[in-house]
Amino acid sequence: MIKIDGNYGEAGGQIARTALALSTITQKSFEVYGIRKGRRDSGLKNQHLYCVKSLQDLCNADAEGAELGSLYLKYYPKKIMAKNLNIDIETAGSITLLLQALLLPAMFVSKPITITIKGGTDTKFSMPFDYFNNVLLPQLQRFAKIEAKLLKRGCYPKGNGKVEIKINPKYKLNDFSNFDEFHHHLIQNVHKYNLIEQHHLIQIKGISHASRNLQQTKVAERQAEAAQSILKQKYNVSIKIITEYQDTLSTGSGITLWAIFSKNKEDIDENNPIRLGADSLGEQGKRAEIVGEEAAHNLIKEIESKAPVDRHLADQILPFMALIKDSKTKVSEITNHCKTNIYTIQQFLGEIFEVDEKNNTISI
Numbered sequence: 001m002i003k004i005d006g007n008y009g010e011a012g013g014q015i016a017r018t019a020l021a022l023s024t025i026t027q028k029s030f031e032v033y034g035i036r037k038g039r040r041d042s043g044l045k046n047q048h049l050y051c052v053k054s055l056q057d058l059c060n061a062d063a064e065g066a067e068l069g070s071l072y073l074k075y076y077p078k079k080i081m082a083k084n085l086n087i088d089i090e091t092a093g094s095i096t097l098l099l100q101a102l103l104l105p106a107m108f109v110s111k112p113i114t115i116t117i118k119g120g121t122d123t124k125f126s127m128p129f130d131y132f133n134n135v136l137l138p139q140l141q142r143f144a145k146i147e148a149k150l151l152k153r154g155c156y157p158k159g160n161g162k163v164e165i166k167i168n169p170k171y172k173l174n175d176f177s178n179f180d181e182f183h184h185h186l187i188q189n190v191h192k193y194n195l196i197e198q199h200h201l202i203q204i205k206g207i208s209h210a211s212r213n214l215q216q217t218k219v220a221e222r223q224a225e226a227a228q229s230i231l232k233q234k235y236n237v238s239i240k241i242i243t244e245y246q247d248t249l250s251t252g253s254g255i256t257l258w259a260i261f262s263k264n265k266e267d268i269d270e271n272n273p274i275r276l277g278a279d280s281l282g283e284q285g286k287r288a289e290i291v292g293e294e295a296a297h298n299l300i301k302e303i304e305s306k307a308p309v310d311r312h313l314a315d316q317i318l319p320f321m322a323l324i325k326d327s328k329t330k331v332s333e334i335t336n337h338c339k340t341n342i343y344t345i346q347q348f349l350g351e352i353f354e355v356d357e358k359n360n361t362i363s364i
Helices: 014-026 046-059 095-106 129-140 179-189 219-234 288-304 311-324 336-349
Strands: 002-005 030-033 062-064 072-076 085-088 113-119 144-152 161-169 200-211 238-246 253-262 274-281 328-330 354-356 361-363
Touching (some): 014 072, 014 311, 014 336, 095 129, 095 161, 129 253, 179 311, 219 253, 219 288, 274 288, 311 336, 311 361
Parallel strands (some): 200 238
Antiparallel strands (some): 062 072, 113 161, 200 253, 328 361, 354 361
8 A cells, every 4th residue: 555645745636636547557556645635625626536436437446535525545446447438527627637547547448448528628727628639648649549529618617518538549558467567568669758859839829719608709819819919929930829619508718829849840750749838718807818918928938948848748747757767858847746746656656757957857
């Protein structure tokens, strides 16, 4: 039983999500205590419970303490099964946060599966679906063929968004007698992360979206135009931000931008794609132009860092770096969130990351 301090570092729910993912794939049970202890609403939240429930569906795991507000969780994984999953978070709980726990083990099942999730697609304190699909997923295709489709947006507080994830695995955990053999196979066969330089900025893309009831005031267009105006003053590259409206249960809007780089100007490296992302959410009383400008300034900050990995992508790819070793990234910022994730990963894999805060590099 691995014991994990849930109050370590930034002490957020990421500790539980990362632990659940790595426990399921390594088949090592764990106990996390003091979950979100310093927070006003301490303990497990609804979205953490759905992470546990989803993984129980995937591997028939047993769990203790999986209750709202619980400060501890004990989790006992069993053999991962290849099965389609239908998950309804029932609120605007973040779909992408749930996927932080579920996606990693689901990528290594024995045959193609489809995961359908209902919940929040664009919510505070989590990556928007468009960031997940256009910045994170390109970095994970070395492990499995993953297609993510947005079927419906879900905004706070009612959610009801819908996402479909199709996974076609390249490496299958159940082909090996134990995790150590599987881990060795990944180390020997998967292309390493080597994300050290930005190289050439090729283009900037984006998606600006809003609920249907905001169409008359052209919220999506105003967000996009504000972002594009700022970016055009800085960069002489193709900038394409599409706009869309959808019927949603709650009013909402947002914009996600991503910059695409390449070592060779005409050739994008699919093995080590370089994409930096930034986003901004609309809220009541916040003008659409401010939302667009905020996202643009956030992206500019990432680009000007000269790093090929943005501050949010950094902690997302750490578990995958640990699975294949001999990898190195330069990030725009090494956050406390990132350090906390390193702590959690090392409890399961025993691998020691080298963190150089002076040069903002992480290697393993």
